[in-house]
Amino acid sequence: MAMEEKLVINELEQGRELAKRLISNLKHTSSVESSKIMISEILRIYQNAILMLSFKEDDKNILKRSREIEEKDSKTLSKKRKLSDKKTEEVRVFVGTGSIDDGYCWRKYGQKEIHGSSNPRGYFRCTHRFTQKCPAQKQVQRSDKDPSIFEVKYVGNHTCNNNSTSPKTTGTSFSMFGEGNRVGLTEQTEDINKPTKTEEVVISLEDLEYKKDIFKTYSFSNDEIENVGGWKSNIFQENLSPATTSGSGMTSEIATAVEDWGTVDSYFSSLDNIIDLGQDLWS
DNA sequence: CTTATTTGACCGCA
DNA sequence: TGCGGTCAAATAAG
Helix, strand or coil, X not given: CHHHHHHHHHHHHHHHHHHHHHHHHHHHCCCHHHHHHHHHHHHHHXXXXXXXHHHXXXXXXXXXXXXXXXXXXXXXXXXXXXXXXXXXXXXXXXXXXXXXXXXXXXXXXXXXXXXXXXXXXXXXXXXXXXXXXXXXXXXXXXXXXXXXXXXXXXXXXXXXXXXXXXXXXXXXXXXXXXXXXXXXCCCCCCCCCCXXXXXXXXXXXHHHHHHHHHHHHCCCCHHHHHHHHHXXXXXXXXXXXXXXXXXXXXXXXXXXXXXXXXXXXXXXXXXXXXXXXXXXXXX
């Protein structure tokens, strides 16, 4: 509720800040790479905000429907329902990427066909389940409606000190994300050949805080960006993604957002005119 | 070797 | 009894 609105506002504020920095970047420095990064970040942020708002409507409808059902039930059979003690507080966030990596280290322990939906659901638990008694689990299922969306449900919170997958890694770590095979990489799946645009995540509040942190603190190096074209996606090799992912989801998001540098570059050339204008508007 | 994934069996609940 | 969640043996990967 109010929480979600705050999240949207927060996203938009981040976008605004980035836009400001981008303006001064374009004006004072010649760091094209960092400007590109900022642009892609801004795009991602606005995508997030839009998705948050649009799915909020869905949530309202779902709520309404479940309330109607509840009413009906209480009329027919007055059975007391214990709808309480849900294990986790859940909140939806939307990440503009095909990455389902969240910085934690997961181990897959099952997969099930779910009645009524075409895609199976994967079951994951924290790798440190036994070593650190970390109770965190998540379920991942590709959306029926939009196959480019993963619905991720987090159950329980991490109690482990999560340091197994460090975000600074080699390029291989994000080979499983991003978009794909337009560079002619052979993909054995007939399934998906389009860049993954969005991801839906149902995420616990704590996880959300964590996510925000890595968003803020992650820094990018140029060679990572240069690799964009070469990243391939094997996320769809099976019905579900690999269980354990490493590296930061952030990087792959950028890969998706900046998928066409040619276009971005052309924007740059015509951008100079509006920089001054923007400076006035935003600062 | 160790560690992760796959996948059918199993089990509890509605 | 069927569905969804978990277990665990077999298998793959490193």
